[in-house]
């Protein structure tokens with residue numbers, strides 16, 4: 001069975017993904033070195049914990065602030081690989097880089113989505 005790739009499929013999937021998102025919508029930004037906001041709403045304060053240096057707190061805040069974009073990119077890449085590679089024949093190919101990437105993306109997305 002062959003399947004052709006259509007960018008409209010990916011866009012439709014992205015729209016469905018956006019509608020089911022539970023987290024605060026992005027973009028998120030960092031203020032006061034370690035506080036992450038979505039607009040005016042607080043998302044996280046990475047300065048908690050008494051063993052973190054200010055540099056680590058800022059790095060953690062930057063990573064948290066990038067999460068919505070990273071998740072969207074991971075979902076887009078996973079959906080692309082599902083459409084163009086592994087899901088074409090529903091087989092995991094041993095020693096296949098694309099299957100490995102697809103597995104890592106899926107695991108990271110599931111973690112981000114609490115699954």
Ligand SMILES: [Zn+2]
Nearest residue numbers: 093096098099
């Ligand atoms: Zn493969």
